[in-house]
Amino acid sequence: MTSQPDIVDLTIESLADQGDGVGTVAGKPVFVPLTLPGDRIDAVRVSATHARATVWHAYGPNRREPPCAHFGRCGGCALQHLDPQVYRDWKIARITTALARRHVQTPVIGPLAETPPGGRRRVSFAARRIGRAVEIGFHERQSHAIVTVERCPVADPAIVALLDPLQLLLAEIMPAKRTVDAIVTASERGLDLLLDGITAAERAKREKLAAFADRHDLARIALRFGTAAPDIVAIRRAPRCDFEGVQVEPPPGAFLQASLAGERAIRAAVRGALGGARRIADLYAGCGTIALPLARSGAHVHAVEGARDQCDALLRAARGGGIGPQVTVETRDLARRPLLADELKRFDAVVFDPPRDGAAAQAEKLAQSKVRTIVGVSCNPATFARDAATLAAGGYTLRSVTPIDQFLWSPHVELVGAFARG
Ligand SMILES: C[S@@+](CC[C@H](N)C(=O)[O-])C[C@H]1O[C@@H](n2cnc3c(N)ncnc32)[C@H](O)[C@@H]1O
Structure with missing residues (x-):
């Protein structure tokens, strides 16, 4: 890019996968954060080494007032300022483009299932000690710097309300020069807090944490350091999720879908795609978001998951919910030991x-199998498209795709894709 002028006028033509605007300078794409298709940019400094640009002033027809004052600096959201219809179309285009890149025949893609603001039930805040104080918030765009936030229109308000008390707690217990991730999950029996990057060997610290749980009516607090199993330091009520009438107690740090609305939309799309299937394998099963409701409706489900504590939670929930005989659980690393075509029979x-x-x-093994119906759930259209191409090469056709806007205003999109043999 060195031969290009430093200062150029630019029209933004499209959005890249990460939500940055893209224009063209001297035949080459230039990525401009926080710009939108249709934007005119008065002056842009194009970096000599990267096809990136620093915006000085942009205006265009697709801009809207972002609902959050932190938008722009905070790395959590990329597209709050985009016209809602253009936003919806772009999220769907993320999927069609990814499939086209892999030459996968694309069915009609259903309308984007929406999730409301304030619905994110699990949030990871970054915290860093600066002298005697602690800053807590989200990472800045493409940076390790932390944007301190007082509000977040994406997250469950109960989670946001914990921010100030958390900051004071961490100022008391965080060691110097440390960064910590505070992962807060809103369960049906209260907030579940996991502090990642911290230990509490000393009794005084454990007592402070227990008092914090009491004062703020938290369900549980656990600490994790490195690869060690989480250490539960306070439990007042076991956190609980209701998967369509089956009660699950997720272990600290367990995977849960990012929002309840997203979880329900995923389940509905999976059920629709499965038709009347009665013998089902649920691979990468987590704590049973999909497996347990299917079993409750009468299916026999074999749930396979890599994390042992999640497998245990799933099995306990199945037994507690009276559907133990319909559920089998296997702890297995599916990257190293995928289910073979023979096992899938x-x-x-x-x-x-x-x-x-x-x-x-x-996906390689599924492609070799004779299973009639395969349903993929994914939060990454690029890897979904790669795996869909593998299935297509094995004779499967992608019949439907349901896009779900689980990650509001971010560049990410969730999807459920249904494949059938032939
Ligand atoms: C996107 S989550 C889906 C979980 C579940 N289906 C749900 O909806 O809650 C992916 C799951 O795959 C598990 N996982 C990650 N890598 C794995 C592997 N190599 N083998 C088996 N499971 C794995 C994670 O622990 C996580 O529970």
Whole structure:
């Protein structure tokens, strides 16, 4: 880019996968954070080494007033300032583009299922000690710096209300030069707090944490340091999630879908795609978000999950909910030891819901199987498209895709895709 002028006028043509505006300078794409398609940019300094630009002034027809004062600095949201219809279309285009890049035949993609503001039930705050004080909030865009926030229109208000007390608590117990992640989950029996990066060997610290749980009516506080199992330091009520009538006690740090509305939309789409399947494998099962309600409706479900504590929670919930005989649970690393085509023979349908990096190894084995229906749940269209291409090469057709806006105003999108043989 060195031959290009420093200062240029630019029109933003599209949004890149991370939500940055993209224009063209001398035939090359230039990425401009916080700009939108249709924006005119009066003056842009194009970096010599990166196709990135610093915006000085942008204006355009698709801009709206962002609902949050922290928007722009806070790295949590990328698209609060975008016209809602353009926003919805872009989220769906994230999926169609990813599938097209992998040459996967794309069905009609359903309307975007929406989740409301204030519905995020699990939030990870970053905290850092600065002298005697602690700053707590979200990371800035593409930076380790922390933006301190007083409000967040995305998160459950009960979680946001814990921010100030948390800051005071951490100022008392955080060691010098330490960063800590405070992961707060809103469970049906109160907030569940996990402090990651901190230990509480001393009794005094444990007592402070227990008093904090009492004062703020928290369900539980646990501490985690490195790869050690979380240490529960205060438990006043066991945190609980209701998966369609089956009560689960998630262990500290367990995976839960980011919002209740998202969880329900995922379940509805999975159920719709499964039709009447009765023998189902639920791969990457977590604590049973999908497996337990399916079993409660009469299916036999084999749940496979890598985290042992989540498997234990799932099994306990199945037994407690009176559906123990319909659920089997297997702790297994599906990246290293995916279920083989021969093992998949006994299922009418398979659901797979991997982490962001997808299910490459498992998709290979599914592609070799004869399972009639496969349903993929994903928070990453790029890895979903890669795995969908593997299934397509094995003879599966992607029949439907349900997009779900679980990660409001971020560039991320959740989806449920249904595949059938032939
Ligand atoms: C996106 S979550 C989905 C969980 C569950 N289906 C739900 O809706 O709550 C992915 C799950 O995969 C598990 N996981 C990650 N890597 C894994 C692996 N290699 N093998 C098995 N499970 C894995 C995680 O522990 C997590 O519970």
